[in-house]
Amino acid sequence: MSKRIEAEGVTAWFGSHKAIESVSVAxxxxxxxxxxxxxxxxxxTFIRTLNRMHEVxxxxxxxxxxxxxxxxxxxxxxxxxxxxxxxxMVFQRPNPFPTMSIRDNxxxxxxxxxxxGKSAIDDAVERSLRLAGLWDEVSTRLNRPGAGLSGGQQxxxxxxxxxxxxxxxxxxxxxxxxxxxxxxxxxEDLITDLKDDYTIVIVTHNMQQAARVSDVTAFxxxxxxxxxxxxxxxxxxxxxxxxxxxxxTEAYITGRFG
Amino acid sequence: xxxxxxxxxPVRPRRQNPRGDQVFHAAATAAGVAVLLLIxxxxxxxxxxxxxxxxxxxxxxxxxxxxxPDDPSRAFGILALAFxxxxxxxxxxxxxxxxxxxxxxxxxxxxxPALGRWVGHLVDLLAAVPSxxxxxxGVYYLVPRLIPVSRFLDxxxxxxxxxxxxxxxxxxxxxxxAVVLAIMVLPIVAAIAREVFRQVPTAxxxxxLALGATRWEAIRLAVLPYSRGGVVGAVMLGLGRALxxxxxxxxxxxxxxxxxxxxxxxxxxxxxANIATKFGESGAHGREALIASGLVLFAITLVVNVVAxxxxxxxxxxxxGRP
Ligand SMILES: Nc1ncnc2c1ncn2[C@@H]1O[C@H](COP(=O)(O)OP(=O)(O)O)[C@@H](O)[C@H]1O
Ligand SMILES: [Mg+2]
Numbered sequence: 059m060s061k062r063i064e065a066e067g068v069t070a071w072f073g074s075h076k077a078i079e080s081v082s083v084a085x086x087x088x089x090x091x092x093x094x095x096x097x098x099x100x101x102x103t104f105i106r107t108l109n110r111m112h113e114v115x116x117x118x119x120x121x122x123x124x125x126x127x128x129x130x131x132x133x134x135x136x137x138x139x140x141x142x143x144x145x146x147m148v149f150q151r152p153n154p155f156p157t158m159s160i161r162d163n164x165x166x167x168x169x170x171x172x173x174x175g176k177s178a179i180d181d182a183v184e185r186s187l188r189l190a191g192l193w194d195e196v197s198t199r200l201n202r203p204g205a206g207l208s209g210g211q212q213x214x215x216x217x218x219x220x221x222x223x224x225x226x227x228x229x230x231x232x233x234x235x236x237x238x239x240x241x242x243x244x245x246e247d248l249i250t251d252l253k254d255d256y257t258i259v260i261v262t263h264n265m266q267q268a269a270r271v272s273d274v275t276a277f278x279x280x281x282x283x284x285x286x287x288x289x290x291x292x293x294x295x296x297x298x299x300x301x302x303x304x305x306x307t308e309a310y311i312t313g314r315f316g
Numbered sequence: 317x318x319x320x321x322x323x324x325x326p327v328r329p330r331r332q333n334p335r336g337d338q339v340f341h342a343a344a345t346a347a348g349v350a351v352l353l354l355i356x357x358x359x360x361x362x363x364x365x366x367x368x369x370x371x372x373x374x375x376x377x378x379x380x381x382x383x384x385p386d387d388p389s390r391a392f393g394i395l396a397l398a399f400x401x402x403x404x405x406x407x408x409x410x411x412x413x414x415x416x417x418x419x420x421x422x423x424x425x426x427x428x429p430a431l432g433r434w435v436g437h438l439v440d441l442l443a444a445v446p447s448x449x450x451x452x453x454g455v456y457y458l459v460p461r462l463i464p465v466s467r468f469l470d471x472x473x474x475x476x477x478x479x480x481x482x483x484x485x486x487x488x489x490x491x492x493x494a495v496v497l498a499i500m501v502l503p504i505v506a507a508i509a510r511e512v513f514r515q516v517p518t519a520x521x522x523x524x525l526a527l528g529a530t531r532w533e534a535i536r537l538a539v540l541p542y543s544r545g546g547v548v549g550a551v552m553l554g555l556g557r558a559l560x561x562x563x564x565x566x567x568x569x570x571x572x573x574x575x576x577x578x579x580x581x582x583x584x585x586x587x588x589a590n591i592a593t594k595f596g597e598s599g600a601h602g603r604e605a606l607i608a609s610g611l612v613l614f615a616i617t618l619v620v621n622v623v624a625x626x627x628x629x630x631x632x633x634x635x636x637g638r639p
Binding site (some may be wrong): 147 | 524525530
């Protein structure tokens with residue numbers, strides 16, 4: 059179910075501003091890949107090129123290739139909606155649909171995929187909420203609005219919504235940065251569980267988090283203000299956090315900047 | 317990072333400004349009370365001036381279709397006017413709202429941002445055109461061109477009374493008035509709806525798109541539910557303008573007092589247009605009767621607003637589980 063992603067020479071612009079340049083990264087299935095780096099270095103921009111969300115920003119464009127198990131998601135005849143259905147995304151701020159119930163939030167993607175029938179949807183909703191570790195907390199109030207949950211619960215609801223459609227890859231852009239420490243740990247445990255089934259890419263500001271949850275870490279950086287972000291170094295998380303090859307990586311992980 | 321002793325941080329005492337607070341408090345209270353007093357005064361004045369007319373007409377005020385308040389022998393009542401007011405306004409909304417919402421969605425969700433901005437400004441401009449301009453344009457340009465449209469509707473859908481003209485005359489009808497109203501109301505509803513749609517957080521839209529929603533599915537999942545209250549508000553403002561529109565209707569309609577669902581036939585009248593056209597020539601009784609009709613218009617708009625608020629409130633409760 060999980061697939062490999064290869065980004066080859068990805069360069070992305072917002073209007074005339076080049077946000078990232080020639081990013082090439084290979085992301086292995088059944089692993090957690092962390093993207094770290096100082097604010098504004100293009101981590102969000104890059105992760106959004108992996109499911110074609112970059113292009114929904116007006117004036118945004120990209121060059122390069124992103125291969126999902128060898129197939130270019132930007133290839134001719136590949137539709138962005140199909141790509142996004144197989145590559146799920148969780149955002150920085152929990153964003154359940156505010157007017158929908160918990161059940162409808164999880165079912166939203168299923169319905170988009172043409173899943174019909176109450177029992178099929180109910181089963182998928184329960185399975186996804188269980189996977190997201192939220193079932194026990196919400197099973198008695200599935201018809202209550204998703205917006206009534208706590209921040210951490212909302213974020214797990216968003217994870218349930220993303221995995222309900224059984225994507226191959228799960229992209230998470232700082233999924234814990236709006237959460238308290240306890241919710242953060244819950245989500246980290248969840249990420250470790252989900253790794254068995256999904257290719258996971260997580261952007262994080264929190265280096266302990268990267269060290270805790272990821273197998274591979276890519277360090278992004280910019281040369282200076284207004285310059286595009288690039289990958290400085292990528293490797294096994296244990297190596298990046300103990301003896302990185304590049305001195306900028308070392309400076310960042312030891313907290314000397316960023 | 318070094319830790320600093322908390323007491324080492326200079327803490328400036330919060331500057332108190334009781335004088336400023338008091339002045340502001342007094343000014344705000346005075347303004348609020350003044351508005352309330354003004355509304356009460358207007359209502360009291362209208363009721364006092366209208367009371368003799370209600371008294372003279374009795375219950376027949378509600379059922380009478382004629383309007384001869386200055387003539388001691390003949391009656392007057394609100395029925396035909398209220399009918400024309402409501403029918404023309406509702407028809408106008410039926411014509412205008414789908415187009416207005418469609419264009420607002422197009423401008424915010426689909427059009428390239430630069431185009432959306434420019435056309436948006438144009439729509440705002442249209443919303444600011446005075447109604448007399450729409451009225452004159454309606455009489456001289458639109459009404460003649462609506463005759464073939466009316467004839468076509470009559471021929472094809474004439475078996476439905478609404479689209480039937482029994483004497484095959486068309487023109488300065490409630491239908492024509494409704495079309496002019498629709499064109500007046502459209503830019504207002506579109507302009508407000510555009511603002512409402514623009515308030516939808518990008519995060520909500522992206523939540524839908526990231527699930528693989530198409531543009532239209534994202535609109536259905538994220539934009540429309542979020543905007544429901546605001547859209548109802550926009551439609552109500554449009555309805556308010558349609559109900560209260562005076563000059564354009566007075567210019568377009570060939571006024572007559574009838575309660576008749578054959579809206580393609582010339583004739584009909586509305587409360588506001590009737591006040592505008594009759595006020596100058598009315599005697600004392602006539603003016604009281606016109607004020608009485610104005611109170612009815614006030615009541616209609618009040619009911620519409622209360623109902624609309626109820627709808628918004630209920631959808632808010634349904635959405636959040638609390639008001
Ligand atoms: N929607 C946008 N429009 C214009 N510029 C943007 C937008 N989003 C991000 N940028 C710019 O792109 C660069 C990279 O930003 P981002 O990918 O958000 O960085 P990070 O996620 O690493 O903090 C920054 O210079 C930022 O200002
Ligand atoms: Mg970011």
